[in-house]
Amino acid sequence: MILSALVTSVGINTALCFLFLILYTILRNRPSNAELYLPRLVVEGNLREENAFGLRKCLSSFSWVKRAWEATEAELLESSGLDAVVFMRIFVFELRVFQFATIIGIFILLPFNYMGKQLDMDFTDLANKSLETFSISNVDDGSNRLWIHFTAVYIFTAVVCYLLYSEYDDIAALRISSFYSSKPQPKQFTVLVRSIPVTSGKSFSDSVGSFFSECYPSTYLSHSVIHRTDKLKRLINKADKVYKGLVHLKSEVSAQKISNGDGCFGIFGQKSEPVDQYDKDVEDMERNMSAEQLSITREAVPAAFVSFKSRFSAAIVSHLQQGVKPTDWQTEPAPDPQDVYWPFFSASFITRWMCNVIVVFACLIITILFLVPVFIAQGLTNLTQLETMLPFLSGILRMKIVTQVVTGYLPSLILEIFLVLVPPVMIVLSSMQGHVALSQIEKSACIKMLWFTIWNIFFANVLSGSALYRLGIILEPKKFAELLAVSVPGQASFFIAYVVTSGWTVIFCIELFRLKFLVFRILKGGLCCCSNEVEVISNPYHKLVPRILFFSLLGIIYFFLAPLILPFVMIFYGLGYIIYRNQLLNVYIPKYETGGKFWPVVHDATIVFLILMHVIAIGVFAVKKVHFASSLTIPLPILTLLFNSYCQKRFLPSFKGYPAECLINKDRLDHNDPSISSFYERLAAAYEDPAMEAVRNYQASETTPLLRDVSVV
Secondary structure, three states: OHHHHHHHHHHHHHHHHHHHHHHHHHOOOOHHHOOOOOOOOOOOOOOOOOOOOOOHHHHOOOHHHHHHOOOHHHHHHHOOOHHHHHHHHHHHHHHHHHHHHHHHHHHHHHHHHHHHOOOOOOOOHHHHHHHHHHHHHHHOOOOOOHHHHHHHHHHHHHHHHHHHHHHHHHHHHEEEEEEEEHHOOOOHHHEEEEOOOOOOOHHHHHHHHHHHHOOOOOOOOEEEEEOOOOHHHHHHHHHHHHHHHHHHHHHHHHHHHHHHOOOOOOOOOOOOOHHHHHHHHHHHHHHHHHHHHHHHOEEEEEEEEEOOOOOHHOOOOOOOOOOOOOOOOOEEEOHHHEEEEEHHHHOOOHHHHHHHHHHHHHHHHHHOOOHHHHHHHHHHOOHHHHHHOHHHHHHHHHHHHHHHHHHHHHHHHHHHHHOOOOHHHHHHHHHHOOOEEEEHHHHHHHHHHHHHHHHHHHHHHHHHHHHHOOHHHHHOOOHHHHHHHHHHHHHHHHHHHHHHOOOOOOHHHHHOOHHHHHHHHHHHHHOOOOOOOOOOOOOOOHHHHHHHHHHHHHHHHHHHHOHHHHHHHHHHHHHHHHHHHHHHHHHOOOOOOOOOOHHHHHHHHHHHHHHHHHHHHHHHHOOOHHHHHHHOOOOOHHHHHHHHHHHHHHHHHHHHHHHHHHHHHHHHHOOOOOOHHHHHHHHHHOOOOOHHHHHHHOOOOOOOOOOOOOOOO
């Protein structure tokens, strides 16, 4: 890609960013429209209905930036929980890393790259030259200047490891502090028991009660056996939709009668059959739900939530083998009641194992299929190859503006469009693996999405083209580093354009402007005649964390190869820090709390990025004929792995569970709390299936159905 094409891509994306920002500003000044895409937006001050929109009003609405910047970490913790704080710590960590990287890369490495003569280019026509002019490819082979890059790699690795250790230590301490300041939560006193053995003459409930009463007589509190409620959930969902339609239809009839007496063209004013039919459907469904609830008691599954009187007892039970057979009485920490994923409790051990195997093969198939849009995107970056395949487009492709747009903007946009389709698929695959919590499903999908992005967006683009056909080299591990050393610097221009397109534009369009939800809401309200309910939006960590970490991968790898990418990565993290703070404070409502368990994923991914940078550095120095520097780089990944091993032993146990000292101290504090007895009473019913609770709430009401939406997967 030539420099002018990159400038065109940056210009297009910058214009789109300003456009979305202006539209967002307009909608913030219209409260009636704001609720379409900001369900948690709190507009301060007096709201005035005005049609005029002026510059002063536009500038005043930018106060959300100031509020997002000034909000303290304690306010974010209180508003959105520890997961939100850890999520923002990712931006803080990346900003610190790339502040240092930008200073070293732009002011030291970039000038040495520019002064090289390896590519032998005429710098008088800089706009039409390749971006490789500013990369390590332009440094002469065997030049002593490459030792500057060697030193930079070592120093940068040391700085990143120091920041990783410091951040890991701070978040681990914050996790303990948050635990001490929290109120008693059901998940702290409860374990999930699966694979309950079948005993003749006893129900699952009787077996659980007798087993834990005998083994833990002083601390056992209560249990709740899980039942198959899939059919009941489907009935509730269907009845809920019918009931909403009935309410909407009745409101339409009332409005038409008030407005013109006979209704709209005589439709609603003269006929009441639709309303009567809705009433009959609701009554039939309610009878079916009552009958289904009676049959549920006979459809218990071998799983139960068992509660104890102390956190320490629950922790012991969750980490010890309970039965003689390891496959019986399997225990694990229970999730929050609102975090429970109910559909997969009835699956057996062998079913869960088979589903995991199926998911592995499904991920491989998706990875292979995604290579198609990757090849399309790479084909657009090579116009000569595109003209050969489509000769009738040669006239259009030779136009300057078309060339710049096609090579600089379109490839990364195509990849981003296809990439949007992948996270929902990863959620479905993760839900098949037997996870019993939504947080576990999203964390599993996050890891899948991260490695999918690394392979399909980074490696597939790097190894495509001419290198892809040299399968002999790819399959030889000894030459893999040299292959990366040749291929990675040549893709620097493509990834710069990808950062601008996928980072700058998407962060404004998808996150700030909420374009997808706004369009869906307008179509749903205008075409489907649905009610004006505002849906709760939670932070999709499984989509955001891999995206954020992928830009970290690009910045770390291209730190010494093509430092020109670093300012674009810095701008992305700077924009993201402000925008996501605003989203967490005003838009997203957390649906679960993991206690910051996403940070080990960030740590491990960063270690992998560093090692990948080291492997490429070894190959680059070998290709550049500085073999001594290549040999001296070999200990660097080994030292990085040793550092990671130390961090795993030092911090990771604190993220798998809370220390016994903390659990015992917290239990002692609860003994002096007068409200703990009432908490025990609520704990007995905390893990009741939402379907059972919804039907019982309806039975308690004789006039208005109280049907709650229950998701079925």
